[in-house]
Amino acid sequence: MTHPDGIAGPRVRPRRLRSTAAIRRLVAQTDVAPRHLVLPMFVADGLAEPKPIVSMPGVAQHTMDSLRVAADQAVAAGVGGLMLFGVPCAQDKDTIGSGADSADGILNRALAALRADLGDDTVLMADTCLDEFTDHGHCGVVDAAGRVDNDATLDRYGAMAVAQARAGAHMLGPSGMMDGQIAAIRAALDEAGHPDTAVLAYTAKYASAFYGPFRDAVDSSLVGDRRTYQQDPANRAEALRELELDLAEGADAVMVKPAMGYLDVLADVAASTTVPVAAYQVSGEYSMITAAAERGWIDRRAAILESLTSIRRAGASVVLTYWAAEVADWLR
DSSP states (O other): OBOTTSOBSSOOOGGGGGSSHHHHHHHOSOOOOGGGEEEEEEEETTOSSOEEOTTSTTOEEEOHHHHHHHHHHHHHHTOSEEEEEEEOOGGGOBTTOGGGSOTTSHHHHHHHHHHHHHTTSSEEEEEOOSTTTBSSOOSSOBOTTSOBOHHHHHHHHHHHHHHHHHHTOSEEEOOSOOTTHHHHHHHHHHHTTOTTOEEEEEEEEBOOGGGHHHHHHTTOOOOSOOTTTSBOTTOSTHHHHHHHHHHHHTOSEEEEESSGGGHHHHHHHHHTOSSOEEEEOOHHHHHHHHHHHHTTSSOHHHHHHHHHHHHHHTTOSEEEOTTHHHHHHHHO
8 A cells, every 4th residue: 555645554544543532532632620720700899799790791790608609619610729809899999909908808808718618628819919909990009190110019019919818818810010029929928927828920911902801800990001011912032031030039830811812922931931831711712702602603612622722732731711610510
């Protein structure tokens, strides 16, 4: 028998390894398991019942009670972790985000409640950023000219990090993209007696159009954009510079955000470090797939699993996704 390319010998047929579901499963190079998935959750002050997020069908702002129920269900399904975002009442926001480091702030109360409920049964993560708590909606302190003051913001991040560690967070996710934020947070945690609290650096966080629904989810007060501190979507190599800095400052794990539009960046980062690499399948990515599935244009379950597999294939060891609990149930 002659090979199509003229080579004598048995015909090479890669399709043999695709012929049954069992064979495909046997030789699969990439998998998605519940332990790889982290569920982002929103908890809001002033709610009598959970509030659906219109631009993110299936996701809601939780009350404290509904948060505890949903968190328990997610952990029972086997998710690897929970990432908490706090949504304070509008009247509680101010220029420096005072609610971010207050023990009575919504996020810190939620962390304390979940740590009491769940202990060490999951990895309890906290968003370490001021944007939900500031009346201007920026991720840091702004100066008289309305520009984000990097160094003044680092002081606030340190205070916020210590408050979150005290409340019970196992891992902190500083997402503000301030220069030197990892070093500042690590120093604050160590000085306050929390050397074991881990830091997940948002190493490559791009100024993306796909954050739109998230801003609805946290009742963002932002006017304008964050392009002066988040990364330019046109730039790829810059992520590796940020990676080098974050690792030097003490990051325990690193993140690429968004995920699906930045798989090249994710692959670069994963190939350049030995620490765990996370990727965030952001609100716009979630809502895109959801909207297409609602219209019958795509197979919802297949599209969700394919999207998560692509993120894992690109190098993510951890994936933050709003489908975490549901997918974990599918995969059990």
